[in-house]
Amino acid sequence: MHILVLGAAGMVGRKLVERLVRDGRLGKRDITRMTLQDVVASQPPKTSIPVKVVTSDFADPGTAAPLVAERPDVIFHLAAIVSGEAEAEFDKGYRINLDGTRHLIDAIRAVGDDYKPRLVFTSSIAVFGAPFPDKIGDEFLSAPLTSYGTQKAICELLISDYTRKGMFDGVSIRLPTICVRPGAPNKAASGFFSNIIREPLAGKEAVLPVSEDVMHWHATPRSAVGFLIHAATMDTAAMGPRRALSMPGLAATVGEQIAALERVAGKNVVARIKREPDQTIIGIVSGWPRNFATDRALKLGFTTAEKTFDDIIRIHIEDELGGKFVG
Amino acid sequence: MHILVLGAAGMVGRKLVERLVRDGRLGKRDITRMTLQDVVASQPPKTSIPVKVVTSDFADPGTAAPLVAERPDVIFHLAAIVSGEAEAEFDKGYRINLDGTRHLIDAIRAVGDDYKPRLVFTSSIAVFGAPFPDKIGDEFLSAPLTSYGTQKAICELLISDYTRKGMFDGVSIRLPTICVRPGAPNKAASGFFSNIIREPLAGKEAVLPVSEDVMHWHATPRSAVGFLIHAATMDTAAMGPRRALSMPGLAATVGEQIAALERVAGKNVVARIKREPDQTIIGIVSGWPRNFATDRALKLGFTTAEKTFDDIIRIHIEDELGGKFVG
Numbered sequence: 001m002h003i004l005v006l007g008a009a010g011m012v013g014r015k016l017v018e019r020l021v022r023d024g025r026l027g028k029r030d031i032t033r034m035t036l037q038d039v040v041a042s043q044p045p046k047t048s049i050p051v052k053v054v055t056s057d058f059a060d061p062g063t064a065a066p067l068v069a070e071r072p073d074v075i076f077h078l079a080a081i082v083s084g085e086a087e088a089e090f091d092k093g094y095r096i097n098l099d100g101t102r103h104l105i106d107a108i109r110a111v112g113d114d115y116k117p118r119l120v121f122t123s124s125i126a127v128f129g130a131p132f133p134d135k136i137g138d139e140f141l142s143a144p145l146t147s148y149g150t151q152k153a154i155c156e157l158l159i160s161d162y163t164r165k166g167m168f169d170g171v172s173i174r175l176p177t178i179c180v181r182p183g184a185p186n187k188a189a190s191g192f193f194s195n196i197i198r199e200p201l202a203g204k205e206a207v208l209p210v211s212e213d214v215m216h217w218h219a220t221p222r223s224a225v226g227f228l229i230h231a232a233t234m235d236t237a238a239m240g241p242r243r244a245l246s247m248p249g250l251a252a253t254v255g256e257q258i259a260a261l262e263r264v265a266g267k268n269v270v271a272r273i274k275r276e277p278d279q280t281i282i283g284i285v286s287g288w289p290r291n292f293a294t295d296r297a298l299k300l301g302f303t304t305a306e307k308t309f310d311d312i313i314r315i316h317i318e319d320e321l322g323g324k325f326v327g
Numbered sequence: 328m329h330i331l332v333l334g335a336a337g338m339v340g341r342k343l344v345e346r347l348v349r350d351g352r353l354g355k356r357d358i359t360r361m362t363l364q365d366v367v368a369s370q371p372p373k374t375s376i377p378v379k380v381v382t383s384d385f386a387d388p389g390t391a392a393p394l395v396a397e398r399p400d401v402i403f404h405l406a407a408i409v410s411g412e413a414e415a416e417f418d419k420g421y422r423i424n425l426d427g428t429r430h431l432i433d434a435i436r437a438v439g440d441d442y443k444p445r446l447v448f449t450s451s452i453a454v455f456g457a458p459f460p461d462k463i464g465d466e467f468l469s470a471p472l473t474s475y476g477t478q479k480a481i482c483e484l485l486i487s488d489y490t491r492k493g494m495f496d497g498v499s500i501r502l503p504t505i506c507v508r509p510g511a512p513n514k515a516a517s518g519f520f521s522n523i524i525r526e527p528l529a530g531k532e533a534v535l536p537v538s539e540d541v542m543h544w545h546a547t548p549r550s551a552v553g554f555l556i557h558a559a560t561m562d563t564a565a566m567g568p569r570r571a572l573s574m575p576g577l578a579a580t581v582g583e584q585i586a587a588l589e590r591v592a593g594k595n596v597v598a599r600i601k602r603e604p605d606q607t608i609i610g611i612v613s614g615w616p617r618n619f620a621t622d623r624a625l626k627l628g629f630t631t632a633e634k635t636f637d638d639i640i641r642i643h644i645e646d647e648l649g650g651k652f653v654g
Contacts, residue, residue, distance in 0.1 A: 090492065129568065133466075141468050143487070143569045150488040154481050160470070161477040165417065241456065242470045 001026060002033040004072035006058060006104070007079035009038035011183060012122065012175075012224050016076060019225045021047040026074060027233035037067060038079070059100040064107035071111065074232045077104060077121045082188045086148035097151035105158060109167040119159065119170040120231040123244060125217055125289045127153040127174060135293040138246065145287045156244040164241050171231040171239070173302075176249030176292075179218040180316035189284045193218065196254070197261055197313055200272035203326030209278035212255035215290040219249040220315045223304040230302055238300060248302055251291040252309045260309035264317075265325055328353060329360040331399035333385060333431070334406035336365035338510060339449065339502075339551050343403060346552045348374040353401060354560035362394060365406070385427040391434035398438065401559045404431060404448045409515045413475035424478035432485060436494040446486065446497040447558040450571060452544055454480040454501060455616045462620040465573065472614040483571040491568050498558040498566070500629075503546040503576030503619075507643035516611045520545065523581070524588055524640055527599035530653030536605035539582035542617040546576040547642045550631040557629055565627060575629055578618040579636045587636035591644075592652055 003020060007013045017036060025031055036042040037054040044051050056063045058079040068075070079100060086093030101121070108117065126149035127142040142153040152174075159170035181194035192209055193216055199206035219227075227247050239245075252260075262270045294302075306312050317325055330347060334340045344363060352358055363369040364381040371378050383390045385406040395402070406427060413420030428448070435444065453476035454469040469480040479501075486497035508521035519536055520543055526533035546554075554574050566572075579587075589597045621629075633639050644652055 139460075139468050141466050142484070144484070145491070145568060147488055147492070150484050153484050157469070157471070157477050157480050157484075161474055164472070165474070241472060 001029045001031055001073040002035070002070065003031055003074050003076070004035045004037070004067055005076045005078065006037050006067075007077070008036035009040045009042040010078055011181060012178065012221065012228075013038065013042075013076075013078045015221050015225050016078070016228050017042075017045055019229065021045045021049065024049070026229065029073075035067060035070065035072060037063070059096045059103070061103050063100075064104040065110070068104070068107045068111055068117075071115055072117060074118045074120065075104075075108070076228060076232065077101065077119060080122070083124075083126055083146055083148035084189050086151065087146050090147060093147045093151060097148065098154055101155045102158065105162050105167070109162065116166070116168055118232055118236075119168045120228055121155060121159055121170065121172040122228070123152045123156050123172045123174045124149065125174050125176060125246065125292070127156065127244075128289045130287045132289060135291045136246065136289055137293045138296045160241060160243040163243050169236055170243050171234075171236060172244040173227050173231050174244065174246045175224055175227065176217040176219040176247060178221055178224055179312055180220070180320070182221065182316070182320045189281060190216075190288075192281070193254075193257070196257065196273050197316065200261065200269045201265060201313075201317065201321065201325040203272070205272050205274055207276045208254065208273050209276060209281040210254060210285055211277070211282075212258065213253055214285055215251055215253045216285075217249045217251055217289055217292055218309070218312060219247065219304055220306055220312050220319075222315055222319060223249075223306065226305060227302055234301060245297045245300070245302070246292050246294045248294045248297055248304050249292065250304065250306060250309060250312065257309055260313055264310050264313045266327055268327055269325070328356045328358055328400040329362070329397065330358055330401050330403070331362045331364070331394055332403045332405065333364050333394075334404070335363035336367045336369040337405055338508060339505065339548065339555075340365065340369075340403075340405045342548050342552050343405070343555055344369075344372050346556065348372045348376065351376070353556065356400075362397065362399060364390070364394060386423045386430070388430050390427075391431040392437065395431070395434045395438055395444075398442055399444060401445045401447070402431075402435070403555060403559065404428065404446060407449070408475075410451075410453055410473055410475035411516050413478065414473050417474060420474045420478060424475065425481055428482045429485065432489050432494070436489065443493070443495055445559055445563075446495045447555055448482060448486055448497065448499040449555070450479045450483050450499045450501045451476065452501050452503060452573065452616045452619070454483065454571075457614045459616060462618045463573065463616055464620045465623045487568060487570040490570050496563055497570050498561075498563060499571040500554050500558050501571065501573045502551055502554065503544040503574060505548055505551055506545040506639055507547070507647070509548065509643070509647045516608060517543075517615075519608070520581075520584070523584065523600050524643065527588065527596045528592060528640075528644065528648065528652040530599070532599050532601055534603050535581065535600050536603060536608040537581060537612055538604070538609075539585065540580055541612055542578055542580045543612075544576045544578055544616055544619055545636070545639060546574065546631055547633055547639050547646075549642055549646060550576075550633065553632060554629055561628060572624045572627070572629070573619050573621045575621045575624055575631050576619065577631065577633060577636060577639065584636055587640055591637050591640045593654055595654055596652070
């Protein structure tokens, strides 16, 4: 089968490609071909599978058509600019996160009636805005408080409608905040949730800009890749017309994160977290989801790789640090 | 004050204009100027207020800019194609109901930072799709089962986001099904809810394509105009960032509609309703909302003109038939 990954050079995209290459198959079918698109050049993975790397602007009206003209069986759509950037650059956010997605889905539709690929779209819990119930259930409204969340919510609606009309077979998965996010910080305001784990484990200081009672919804990069694979291979008949799903995750307060870090890595590591309250970040985070009841996703077979925040830290040490950290 | 009405020649648009002309004011301010846009030529109302009639395609990227360049204080956005047409003509629906709205809001934004009009957008209960709770509350998700509902839900999200960013002061109101809808039937699949009242009162037969236990959510044209006026004049500070509101209405089964018609107009009138089940319409209607709990709208001061379905019929006889019907 032929797989197209849009946004393949991003953090989740790279990890998805690594996993696909390692497995050599998706579900029950062998992968015979991969196309990896991003605005920055993707590093081609080491594999015997034929891989084409395409460097292009996802928002360009001409980008999607030639990619879908080759009729990939599964399309992973991970192309986006992140929340902080979409909030700061209004036009750029709408151009990439909304118009880009419309160009893509219209291009799929234009291929013709007999082409109906599985489209897996990475949405976000940013489609929800405060005030919230204790746990956000599957019937809670999308009332985003950011342009990024608005763009994701709109794409979910489009993907459900195009799917209902038989133009492709779409699934939108709302990823929890990815933790521990590897590599350098990006412009996401949620960066500190990962920074306070990743940096101390690397022997560096990290700034905690909010109080320890802030609760948030997390999943590891390993789980995120698992969600994508499941969304690409599951039987979508059981979903019905509501094609957007909040993914399972783990609710933890910052205090619980820090306690887990101390259990896994010790007091010296935890001492590298510096408390520097930042009113701007405190304000942004106060409007974010804290906890979910993801009954539909669980029933449809989505599972996480972690059961506790200790697991989240251990998975980071295992997958990113070769099992070692600076004690 | 200067008022712009987009979609002024439609049924609700005409009734809104009649009311504005009759009142001569909107809230506490005199109306000094009106601009009435539609794709078909609006009949200019008889009034001493200066009125400009503009005939243009709302979906044309160049339509909105010159209209908003004149800085209307209040913009009523009622331009749309209806549900049946948007479902049958996919591209046309997205072009008018979604792209047209984006051209409008981007044109308002382009006027500049000191221009911040009140924008009142007519959304619809079609943003909701089955399965539903007994009553749809203010936190229930938008999961439309039509392209029309999808387009309305997307516009609601855009209007909330642009409002949050300070680009205008937007309010989206989800109108119940308008009953009794005067004049000739349009392409809306909900037409029969009005047909079975309007046609018999005019001495004509009407077809009932569904069973009498079908429940639906209704409001009179008089109430719809009242909602629009209130949305244009209310203090929006109390709304917070969630700028879309389900409007109050009246839940009634088709059987209750018919019983009310008999009470108000007698057995002879009711005998003009012919039962001809239509599986297509039965299927469409089964996915429609039946009943609502509109706490937010009621708290924000939205009210209906009717308390019972008998009132709905009496208001139709009073407002459309000069107090008389064919008994």
